[in-house]
Amino acid sequence: MNKSELVKMLAENHEIPAEESSVIVNLFFDSVRDALLQGDRVEIRGFGSFKVKGYRGYKGRNPKTGDNVEVPPKRLPVFRAGKELKEIINP
Template identity: 70%
Template structure:
């Protein structure tokens, strides 16, 4: 399922226009992104949680040329599935 399919499913399920459903989906995702950007953890009970993992910089190697390169520190999103989602998928 992609974002436009999610918008359509929300619109159909709750008798909304496509534009209203699109605004709701965008607000939902923007809220998650904003919370993660501020360093907060986002937990949706029964579904899962999102958090940011911090990775330190390190010396890497280009596998093609063998050249040593500096890999910059980074923050990456991490999702952990909740118990309810796991149980739903494994019933």
């Protein structure tokens, strides 16, 4: 399912205009993004949690050329599925 399919499903299931459904979906994703940018953890009970994890820099190697490469530190978003979601997927 992609974002436009989610907008369509929300509009159909709750009998609201597609434009209003789009605003709701965008507001949700914007809120999650903003919380992560502020360093907060986002937890949706029964579904899972999102957080930003920091990784240290390291020395890597370019597999094509064999040259050593300095990989800078980075921060990446991480999702962890909740217990209920795991149980639904693996009964």
